Amino acid sequence: MITGNTKVIAVLHTYPARAYFFRFFNSYLHGKRSHYQAQTAIAVVLIGVFAILGKDPVLSLFAWLTNVGALGVIFLMALTSVAVFVYLRRHSDVTEATLSHEAAAVVSSIALFVVFVLALTNFDALVGTTPGDPLNWVLPGLIVAAALIGLVYGLVLKRTRPDVYAMVGRGGDDSA
Numbered sequence: 001m002i003t004g005n006t007k008v009i010a011v012l013h014t015y016p017a018r019a020y021f022f023r024f025f026n027s028y029l030h031g032k033r034s035h036y037q038a039q040t041a042i043a044v045v046l047i048g049v050f051a052i053l054g055k056d057p058v059l060s061l062f063a064w065l066t067n068v069g070a071l072g073v074i075f076l077m078a079l080t081s082v083a084v085f086v087y088l089r090r091h092s093d094v095t096e097a098t099l100s101h102e103a104a105a106v107v108s109s110i111a112l113f114v115v116f117v118l119a120l121t122n123f124d125a126l127v128g129t130t131p132g133d134p135l136n137w138v139l140p141g142l143i144v145a146a147a148l149i150g151l152v153y154g155l156v157l158k159r160t161r162p163d164v165y166a167m168v169g170r171g172g173d174d175s176a
Contacts, residue, residue, distance in 0.1 A: 064135065068139045072143045074112060081109035123139070127139065
């Protein structure tokens with residue numbers, strides 16, 4: 001029979017887990033702060049909250065965050081399709097933009113926004129909650145919060161460091 005301690009030992013014998021475990025404590029013992037401590041602290045807090053609530057963190061948290069991630073990717077793809085259309089319209093002299101390219105961008109934008117709205121309206125089915133559950137608006141709200149934080153950061157960057165802001169989207173340093 002495998003006990004809880006045996007499972008921990010078995011997990012620590014796998015290379016990635018062993019490397020993570022020893023890097024974490026090595027950096028801790030030498031006074032270095034790293035992302036390992038932050039990542040572990042967040043994981044411990046989340047698992048602790050789930051343990052207190054009596055929920056399975058693998059089933060619940062995994063379903064919640066993967067669906068939030070998928071919803072975010074769909075939204076970003078839809079916005080990218082809009083950006084492609086705008087780019088083709090603004091740079092028709094530089095690109096080989098034709099009506100078919102623009103039509104493809106418009107059709108993909110519409111299709112992706114439809115998929116986004118369908119996923120958003122059926123989010124309760126995706127994450128396995130009831131229709132009135134607050135998670136149905138809190139979790140997608142994380143996408144809105146991330147977008148707002150990014151927009152505010154962009155505006156602050158534009159005002160305080162216009163040279164850095166001007167390089168955003170240019171693919172790196174031109175002098176390299």
